[in-house]
Amino acid sequence: xxxxxxxxxxxxxxxxxxxxxxxxxxxxxxxxxxxxxxxxxxxxxxxxxxxxxxxxxxxxxxxxxxxxxxxxxxxxxxxxxxxxxxxxxxxxxxxxxxxxxxxxxxxxxxxxxxxxxxxxxxxxxxxxxxxxxxxxxxxxxxxxxxxxxxxxxxxxxxxxxxxxxxxxxxxxxxxxxxxxxxxxxxxxxxxxxxxxxxxxxxxxxxxxxxxxxxxxxxxxxxxxxxxxxxxxxxxxxxxxxxxxxxxxxxxxxxxxxxxxxxxxxxxxxxxxxxxxxxxxxxxxxxxxxxxxxxxx
Numbered sequence: 001x002x003x004x005x006x007x008x009x010x011x012x013x014x015x016x017x018x019x020x021x022x023x024x025x026x027x028x029x030x031x032x033x034x035x036x037x038x039x040x041x042x043x044x045x046x047x048x049x050x051x052x053x054x055x056x057x058x059x060x061x062x063x064x065x066x067x068x069x070x071x072x073x074x075x076x077x078x079x080x081x082x083x084x085x086x087x088x089x090x091x092x093x094x095x096x097x098x099x100x101x102x103x104x105x106x107x108x109x110x111x112x113x114x115x116x117x118x119x120x121x122x123x124x125x126x127x128x129x130x131x132x133x134x135x136x137x138x139x140x141x142x143x144x145x146x147x148x149x150x151x152x153x154x155x156x157x158x159x160x161x162x163x164x165x166x167x168x169x170x171x172x173x174x175x176x177x178x179x180x181x182x183x184x185x186x187x188x189x190x191x192x193x194x195x196x197x198x199x200x201x202x203x204x205x206x207x208x209x210x211x212x213x214x215x216x217x218x219x220x221x222x223x224x225x226x227x228x229x230x231x232x233x234x235x236x237x238x239x240x241x242x243x244x245x246x247x248x249x250x251x252x253x254x255x256x257x258x259x260x261x262x263x264x265x266x267x268x269x270x271x272x273x274x275x276x277x278x279x280x281x282x283x284x285x286x287x288x289x290x291x292x293x294x295x296x
Contacts, residue, residue: 029157030149033060033124034164038145039112043175044196046112047126048119049147049165051085057152057226059084062126062145064134068168069146070161077146080128081199086224087126088119092207092286093234094216096265102217105269105284106192106234107182114181121223127232129198130174144168182234185271190238192271197231204229207286213265236282238274245277254278262288 035050047062063069065077090107097103109118110125119125124147135141146166150156179193207230209215209222218225242249258280260267267284274280 029155029159030055030058030151032149032157032160032162032165033147036145036147036165036167038143038167038170040170040172041113042178043130043173044177045128045130045143045145045170045172047128047145047147047167048088048112049124051122051124052149053122055085055149055151057085059150059227060087060124061148061150061156062128063148064128065144065146066136066141068144069166071159074146074148074158074161078134081126082150083124083126083229084224084227085124086121086228088121088123089224089228090230090232091209091216091218091225091228092230092232095267096214096217097268100214100217102214105267107194110232111180111182111194115183116180127196127199129177129196129200130172131198131200132174134172135174140171140173142169143172145170185236185269186238186273189241189273190236190271192234192236194232194234197233199229199231202231204231206230206289213287233284233286235284236270238270238272238280238282240274240277240279244275250277256280258282260285264288 031052031054033049033051037048039046049060051060052058059082061082062080063074063077064080065073067073069077088109090110093105093107094102095105107118109121111118112125112127132139134143144166145168146161148157148165177196179195182192182194184191207213208228209218209220209225215222215225220226256274256276256278265287270282
């Protein structure tokens with residue numbers, strides 16, 4: 001496949017509106033994903049499935065409906081998003097240690113439950129933030145999900161549905177999404193969190209691997225890079241060692257927001273305990289957006 005074709009395909013896979021223009025199958029199409037599961041927590045549904053290892057540059061379409069999904073009602077289901085292969089890879093949690101060497105900051109792959117294991121490389125992932133639009137204006141209800149496979153040539157399997165690629169009902173509601181606790185360091189004094197953002201309101205291509213971030217030190221042809229989206233970010237919260245606090249320790253402590261300086265994608269892991277008798281929140285501003293609203 002030439003570079004121009006791969007680039008065009010990557011753009012189509014990264015933008016659902018573009019991807020919708022691709023042709024769909026007239027027959028059964030490619031094999032469907034397997035092992036679909038959906039776990040709801042705090043206003044978000046975590047959709048995972050096992051990708052098709054025999055395919056290359058395929059993508060997956062995630063659908064939601066208030067009824068069990070099959071071939072007869074797929075057209076009435078809502079297409080939430082189309083994600084490329086390798087969607088469990090946490091590309092944006094990398095940093096440039098010493099030019100030109102890039103390494104992992106905290107995680108190579110996403111974690112979707114508190115202190116859980118990183119997802120396997122062959123796992124597909126979509127984290128969907130619920131909205132009243134998902135409940136016909138209400139704030140809660142039940143959702144049914146399905147995931148289909150679409151080939152690099154744009155052929156989608158819209159005919160085969162079963163326990164492997166359908167799931168539901170899932171009790172869901174609109175709520176304030178809380179972060180996932182990804183791990184602890186420094187004898188439990190520093191906690192690393194992942195915050196998954198709302199795909200309706202976030203630009204997931206800005207921090208996906210691309211030339212402006214040197215593809216996070218990877219080849220543009222690495223598995224999962226073409227068509228990748230990134231809408232999750234890590235940060236750490238550090239507590240002080242009790243020995244540096246007054247005795248008895250105060251019931252309430254100050255919270256310090258530790259803002260970094262211009263780092264040019266060189267933000268290493270920040271897992272040391274808080275140096276003062278306070279709690280430190282340590283965000284990361286990748287590629288120096290300076291919080292100017294790049295999603296616009």
